[in-house]
Amino acid sequence: MGDLFSLFIASVFIQNIILTQFLGMCPFMGVSRNSSSAIGMGGAVTFVIVASSLVTYGLYHGVLLPLNLAYMDLITFILVIASLVQLTEMIIKKVSPSLYKSLGVYLPLITTNCAVLHVALENINKGHDFAQMLTYSIAIPIGFTLVLYIFSTIRERLDVSKVPNALKGNPIALIVAGIMALAFSGLAGLV
Amino acid sequence: MIAAALYFILLGSIYILLYYFNHRTPLPQGCENLKSQCKGCQNSACQNNPALDE
Numbered sequence: 001m002g003d004l005f006s007l008f009i010a011s012v013f014i015q016n017i018i019l020t021q022f023l024g025m026c027p028f029m030g031v032s033r034n035s036s037s038a039i040g041m042g043g044a045v046t047f048v049i050v051a052s053s054l055v056t057y058g059l060y061h062g063v064l065l066p067l068n069l070a071y072m073d074l075i076t077f078i079l080v081i082a083s084l085v086q087l088t089e090m091i092i093k094k095v096s097p098s099l100y101k102s103l104g105v106y107l108p109l110i111t112t113n114c115a116v117l118h119v120a121l122e123n124i125n126k127g128h129d130f131a132q133m134l135t136y137s138i139a140i141p142i143g144f145t146l147v148l149y150i151f152s153t154i155r156e157r158l159d160v161s162k163v164p165n166a167l168k169g170n171p172i173a174l175i176v177a178g179i180m181a182l183a184f185s186g187l188a189g190l191v
Numbered sequence: 192m193i194a195a196a197l198y199f200i201l202l203g204s205i206y207i208l209l210y211y212f213n214h215r216t217p218l219p220q221g222c223e224n225l226k227s228q229c230k231g232c233q234n235s236a237c238q239n240n241p242a243l244d245e
Contacts, residue, residue: 063198067194067198069194069195069198072195072198072199075199075202076198076202079202079203079205079206080202082206083202083205083206083209086206086209086210086212086213087209087213089213090209090212090213090216093213093216093217093218093219094216097219097220097221097222100218100219100222101219101221101222
């Protein structure tokens with residue numbers, strides 16, 4: 001139980017997918033202009049990562065290994081993720097039109113969000129058992145959502161602040177992201 | 192080899208089916224012509240990059 005807790009804390013804060021591994025930068029910059037979109041994107045990415053991890057883990061151990069098709073892991077994971085993104089988009093269209101309005105054009109980005117593929121591959125490469133896989137697959141998107149939300153609230157403040165013309169937009173956002181990465185690196189000795 | 196091909200066809204079919212159903216699902220009202228607020232980065236492969244509209 002202690003190991004799972006350490007894995008959870010390490011995955012959320014210390015090995016944060018955005019700030020220490022620099023994965024998922026596209027939605028990090030694209031959907032961080034307001035906090036409600038950031039929460040929505042975080043929810044969608046969480047659903048896709050958890051669902052894709054469960055499916056890919058099951059397919060790898062239940063189909064690919066018994067049939068000696070382990071070399072097809074990458075193509076399997078990509079197709080599963082792409083299928084789940086289509087499913088997620090379909091559900092959001094039906095269930096929450098307002099969320100679709102704020103996320104619509106960015107939803108397909110989840111397919112190319114390398115964080116999703118990273119989690120699926122790491123679960124296999126690190127030899128996680130089922131409990132570790134589930135913990136890791138929940139912790140990584142929580143870390144993603146947390147950083148995305150914090151970053152979006154800072155960007156909302158930046159929009160109404162006096163920023164030099166040369167730094168407006170992406171430059172100041174990247175400087176803020178760098179400072180956040182420094183702050184998170186201070187948590188390195190936590191577990 | 193045959194198992195690999197069949198497996199690939201099965202996964203591909205599931206993706207095509209979900210893609211088809213997703214595109215048949217009607218868009219919510221007011222979402223017919225959504226544009227991204229993104230001003231574009233160096234990733235020219237991203238479908239939201241305004242450079243593709245030029």
